[in-house]
Amino acid sequence: MGESNKAIVVGASPEGASDQRSAARAVRAMFTSIAPRYDLLNHVLSFNVDRMWWRRTARTFRHMLARPGARVLDLCCGTGDMTFALRRQAGKSSPQVLGADFSHAMLQRATAKTAARAAKTANGRSVPRWIEADALSLPFPNDHFDLVTSAFGFRNLADYDAGLREIARILRPGGECGILDFGEPEGALGSLYRFYFKQVLPRVGTMISGVRGPYAYLPASVERFPEPEEMLTRMRRAGFAQASWTPYTFGIAGLYRGKK
Numbered sequence: 001m002g003e004s005n006k007a008i009v010v011g012a013s014p015e016g017a018s019d020q021r022s023a024a025r026a027v028r029a030m031f032t033s034i035a036p037r038y039d040l041l042n043h044v045l046s047f048n049v050d051r052m053w054w055r056r057t058a059r060t061f062r063h064m065l066a067r068p069g070a071r072v073l074d075l076c077c078g079t080g081d082m083t084f085a086l087r088r089q090a091g092k093s094s095p096q097v098l099g100a101d102f103s104h105a106m107l108q109r110a111t112a113k114t115a116a117r118a119a120k121t122a123n124g125r126s127v128p129r130w131i132e133a134d135a136l137s138l139p140f141p142n143d144h145f146d147l148v149t150s151a152f153g154f155r156n157l158a159d160y161d162a163g164l165r166e167i168a169r170i171l172r173p174g175g176e177c178g179i180l181d182f183g184e185p186e187g188a189l190g191s192l193y194r195f196y197f198k199q200v201l202p203r204v205g206t207m208i209s210g211v212r213g214p215y216a217y218l219p220a221s222v223e224r225f226p227e228p229e230e231m232l233t234r235m236r237r238a239g240f241a242q243a244s245w246t247p248y249t250f251g252i253a254g255l256y257r258g259k260k
């Protein structure tokens with residue numbers, strides 16, 4: 001898709017999807033199909049930089065995580081690595097950390113990881129809980145959460161504006177949101193990165209996962225995702241103040257922040 005079309009994009013559109021409902025169905029099926037190898041692929045394809053991005057995002061919100069009894073939701077949590085990073089950053093404070101995703105298979109992996117970690121640390125700290133839910137229609141009341149995050153999930157929503165409105169709805173006034181997602185770096189690094197992202201990554205991803213499709217969808221979905229300025233405009237329109245974008249690793253990824 002060309003640059004000029006980005007402004008009218010409403011959300012993710014995997015190949016073959018004809019409307020928002022079929023796009024969401026295709027996205028869920030895709031993540032369900034790669035769930036068994038998702039963590040391995042993530043770390044291999046990002047050269048482990050993903051861990052740094054999750055940690056950095058969690059650190060950004062340490063002031064919220066330190067609040068006693070803070071309610072924290074990690075949307076599109078997948079196998080839970082962003083959620084665990086938030087829990088780790090909270091340290092001795094005890095926020096209620098919840099991870100939500102609409103792929104049952106991804107949540108099963110998150111649950112298994114929780115059990116393994118709890119058994120290892122046994123320090124009595126609260127562990128994340130998991131809920132199967134669609135980010136576009138969340139089963140939570142208005143003004144409920146102090147912090148809502150999403151790592152590499154928001155880009156997959158079938159309607160970005162509806163996703164932002166839903167986050168704004170469930171955040172309490174003064175609550176914050178952090179959306180971590182891929183970007184497109186510019187210059188010489190950008191060209192190199194695009195070659196890796198479009199030519200190498202889909203091949204390696206398909207080889208390791210054994211599933212054709214999802215790793216071709218990834219670069220296409222990043223290309224389709226709004227540019228930072230456009231995304232910030234959408235955030236403001238959805239009711240977020242102090243909307244900002246911080247590039248991570250030369251803009252390969254970046255964190256959008258906003259306050260309700």
Ligand SMILES: C[S@@+](CC[C@H](N)C(=O)[O-])C[C@H]1O[C@@H](n2cnc3c(N)ncnc32)[C@H](O)[C@@H]1O
Binds near residue numbers: 027031081150152156
């Ligand atoms: C690329 S994974 C990211 C997982 C995790 N946050 C991470 O950083 O590794 C995207 C996740 O978003 C989930 N997802 C996509 N659209 C969703 C929606 N509408 N509602 C809930 N989850 C969704 C997928 O099921 C998938 O687990």
